[in-house]
Amino acid sequence: MHPTIRLVNRNLTISLNPGFLVWQVIFPIVYIFVAGFAYTALIKSVPFGNVDLDYPAFIASGMIGFNIMNSTLVSGIIIWNDRRHGMFEQILVGPFTRSNYILSNVYTIAIVGLISAALITAIGYPLFFESVEFNLFTIPFMVFASIVGSILFGSIASIISTRLKSSEGFNVIINTVFLFFAFVSTAFYPAQGAPEPLATGFYLNPLTYLVDIIRAGIFGTFNEFVMLEMLVLVGVAAVLFVVAIKLLTKLDL
Amino acid sequence: MLSISARSLFKSYGSLVAVNGIDLDVKSGHVFGFLGPNGAGKSTTMKLLTTLIPPTSGTIEILGINTIKQPLEVRKKIGVVIQQPSYEPNLSVEKSLEKYGMMWNIEKKTRQEKAEELIDIFDLQEIRKRKNEDLSIGQRRRVQVAREFMHKMDLLFLDEPTVGLDPSARRSLLDFLKNKAKTGLTIFYTTHVLTEAEYLCDDIAVINKGKILAVDTPDQLKNTFGQEKTIKIHLLYRHDKITELLSGIADCKIDFNTGTDIIIQSSKSELVLSQVLQILIENNIAIDDLSAMPTTLEEIFLKMVKDTNAPNN
Numbered sequence: 355m356h357p358t359i360r361l362v363n364r365n366l367t368i369s370l371n372p373g374f375l376v377w378q379v380i381f382p383i384v385y386i387f388v389a390g391f392a393y394t395a396l397i398k399s400v401p402f403g404n405v406d407l408d409y410p411a412f413i414a415s416g417m418i419g420f421n422i423m424n425s426t427l428v429s430g431i432i433i434w435n436d437r438r439h440g441m442f443e444q445i446l447v448g449p450f451t452r453s454n455y456i457l458s459n460v461y462t463i464a465i466v467g468l469i470s471a472a473l474i475t476a477i478g479y480p481l482f483f484e485s486v487e488f489n490l491f492t493i494p495f496m497v498f499a500s501i502v503g504s505i506l507f508g509s510i511a512s513i514i515s516t517r518l519k520s521s522e523g524f525n526v527i528i529n530t531v532f533l534f535f536a537f538v539s540t541a542f543y544p545a546q547g548a549p550e551p552l553a554t555g556f557y558l559n560p561l562t563y564l565v566d567i568i569r570a571g572i573f574g575t576f577n578e579f580v581m582l583e584m585l586v587l588v589g590v591a592a593v594l595f596v597v598a599i600k601l602l603t604k605l606d607l
Numbered sequence: 608m609l610s611i612s613a614r615s616l617f618k619s620y621g622s623l624v625a626v627n628g629i630d631l632d633v634k635s636g637h638v639f640g641f642l643g644p645n646g647a648g649k650s651t652t653m654k655l656l657t658t659l660i661p662p663t664s665g666t667i668e669i670l671g672i673n674t675i676k677q678p679l680e681v682r683k684k685i686g687v688v689i690q691q692p693s694y695e696p697n698l699s700v701e702k703s704l705e706k707y708g709m710m711w712n713i714e715k716k717t718r719q720e721k722a723e724e725l726i727d728i729f730d731l732q733e734i735r736k737r738k739n740e741d742l743s744i745g746q747r748r749r750v751q752v753a754r755e756f757m758h759k760m761d762l763l764f765l766d767e768p769t770v771g772l773d774p775s776a777r778r779s780l781l782d783f784l785k786n787k788a789k790t791g792l793t794i795f796y797t798t799h800v801l802t803e804a805e806y807l808c809d810d811i812a813v814i815n816k817g818k819i820l821a822v823d824t825p826d827q828l829k830n831t832f833g834q835e836k837t838i839k840i841h842l843l844y845r846h847d848k849i850t851e852l853l854s855g856i857a858d859c860k861i862d863f864n865t866g867t868d869i870i871i872q873s874s875k876s877e878l879v880l881s882q883v884l885q886i887l888i889e890n891n892i893a894i895d896d897l898s899a900m901p902t903t904l905e906e907i908f909l910k911m912v913k914d915t916n917a918p919n920n
Binding site for chain 2: 357360361363364367368371435439440441443444445446448449451
């Protein structure tokens with residue numbers, strides 16, 4: 355087995371524990387089925403492209419992107435725990451290179467992101483199946499968004515984990531950053547109708563682009579703006595990925 | 608044949624020189640002890656030899672392979688137990704062993720058998736199902752050392768492996784390593800516990816301030832640097848002027864004096880002892896205990912380090 359794949363195997367074993375999987379499922383279920391239906395009295399429908407979505411369908415599709423972002427925390431946690439518990443050094447005195455280690459994190463992020471997206475799509479399907487447009491054209495967009503989004507947010511988590519030395523600092527910073535991303539985005543509410551500064555803030559947040567592309571994939575609402583969002587997402591992911599690689603390569607032992 | 612060969616090894620971090628021109632040869636099948644005080648350069652040397660960090664200058668060959676040109680090839684043939692505890696917190700002991708074997712590309716059946724064997728050898732039966740995060744420091748250390756034997760290796764680096772182990776576990780590990788060395792495994796071993804080095808090692812190097820002070824067998828080190836015997840006297844009552852009383856005796860170094868415990872080192876121990884006793888009797892100083900013994904490796908080590916740390920050195 356290739357050394358990178360062996361490390362992916364190891365990464366998935368240590369990160370995909372029952373607690374993590376339950377958190378990945380329970381949290382979105384609460385949001386989708388509790389908040390989704392609770393807010394229906396206030397929000398009758400949400401215009402999205404050429405369709406009007408009921409709020410549970412809107413939030414269910416947003417939760418896919420949210421969960422992809424959340425699940426990529428695993429990358430930062432793996433790097434952080436490896437440094438803290440000596441496994442980073444232990445792996446690098448083993449039959450591996452730094453490139454193996456870094457790539458294994460990338461593959462782990464992508465796999466976890468895809469699993470997370472698939473899980474929430476399956477959970478949320480009853481809510482948006484009436485409007486769904488899954489086909490051979492739309493599904494690749496969702497896969498694209500899952501992988502690129504995973505790499506983007508995984509890179510952010512990796513960058514944070516390489517810069518911080520205390521566990522308190524790591525937990526505070528990463529939770530604050532990801533909380534900001536979650537709420538200043540179109541995952542839970544549409545940009546239309548939001549005050550202009552907030553709407554501007556939404557589009558400075560990569561989660562908005564991720565969620566919009568996923569919704570376009572689910573509901574078949576492609577347009578030029580979605581294509582632009584895909585380009586922006588790829589560009590930002592590439593830059594953050596390069597920064598993360600550079601920092602991981604220079605990580606002191 | 609040499610398992611490790613290093614020449615003119617330097618490692619500096621800016622103005623700080625951590626390793627200052629080391630030459631090192633470790634014969635195959637030997638247990639090589641590497642001793643030094645904190646900050647001497649032991650860990651940096653270990654990191655250089657295990658390819659974790661590149662040298663500033665110098666050459667290193669491990670098992671005949673150049674570490675700078677082919678670091679991955681070197682790492683495929685060595686085992687390393689690092690000083691820092693290394694473990695996956697939420698894996699059980701048996702899962703840790705199994706996963707580590709997978710990481711080393713050991714076949715599933717082989718690694719299951721090996722894991723069982725190591726659980727027996729390292730007395731991990733009672734804790735095999737427990738998660739690493741729930742183990743004590745000593746237990747984690749045993750697992751960390753056991754884990755390294757999941758894969759085959761020609762050379763094993765151990766950086767203070769007995770830290771946190773109780774005396775019984777420590778002795779078991781040392782005996783295990785001794786037996787492994789007899790099968791041809793070369794071991795590079797750093798420790799602060801001099802009695803361990805004396806018990807286990809075929810050769811010992813003493814390092815301080817990035818330089819190797821001496822390399823030899825434990826017995827030869829004692830013969831070369833420990834010609835003096837150590838006389839220990841425990842007085843019944845404290846006497847503050849004891850140093851003054853004994854100062855006139857030739858070839859008599861009082862290394863430690865609390866007023867009741869006196870340690871004297873001398874190459875003419877019988878003559879010095881008789882002179883010391885005469886002075887104590889003349890001054891009615893009561894003796895509680897008295898002994899004369901060959902200088903230990905620890906005392907040689909401390910003396911070497913003290914001499915190299917002296918301001919005019």
